[in-house]
Amino acid sequence: MTSCRIRQASRGVRSVGYGSSPLVEGRGATRHVPRVAASRRVAGTVALDPKRDRIETFESARTLIRLVNEAVVEASGIHDDTLTYDVVTERVAAALTSWVRDLDGILPEEFVQPSSRGYGRRALHVNKDGLFGIIIMAWAPGQSTAIHDHDDMWCVECVYDGRVRIDAYDTEAYGREDLYNLVPAAQSFGDVGESGQLIPPKDVHKISNDDPAKMAVTIHVYGGHMEKCSCFRPRPEFGDDVFEKESRSLFFTRNPNWCGICG
């Protein structure tokens, strides 16, 4: 459950967006090269200063956290019946889009690395009062989620790099508590700087990077600490569109190469 004091009033899925990013071979692993701020691109070349760039990415990430915090806290502090999930998600979506597009936001490179064990999932920030969490996801070509929900939390997703596909589903009771008919409801694609909202109970979806060659990176803001969600497993013995709902724990991607002095 979200600890956000925001009343749910409407629901829906809106499209997200993505762009392109190169993959280069690093030492022993494929390395994803983060986007470079547009202001640093000069006639197709980039003036690189690795140390300055590195510091700049953390400064930029702090700006992202501040903008999201302002959007959520302002919306949460208003005790008004007219305030809905729509308000907070729209404010957060505007903050994310503005950070990516207008501010040329750039993330520290460890957040955008692919993982061979499924899409990369790394926490950038968890609000100390449990109001929201910002998770960065890195999608290698072909990687995707299972069909899942968001444990009753609102969510805003924004494309930072590449392009993702979002498949949304409607759920219908099947006649047994843990079984549901899933009906494909909407398919959309997100490009760089585009944001989309997912508001329960209309939040059953799957995200994938179906580009065969390009990475995608997305920024996800949830209305709390999301430590579990429900996944929907096909149960063809009951019918082609019948799925069983199962609770799953969510984990963060670990990369042992991050620590240079590990014993």
Ligand SMILES: N[C@@H](CS(=O)O)C(=O)O
């Ligand atoms: N909800 C997924 C990513 S997405 O499909 O919204 C996760 O937290 O890993």
Ligand SMILES: [Fe+2]
């Ligand atoms: Fe999700």
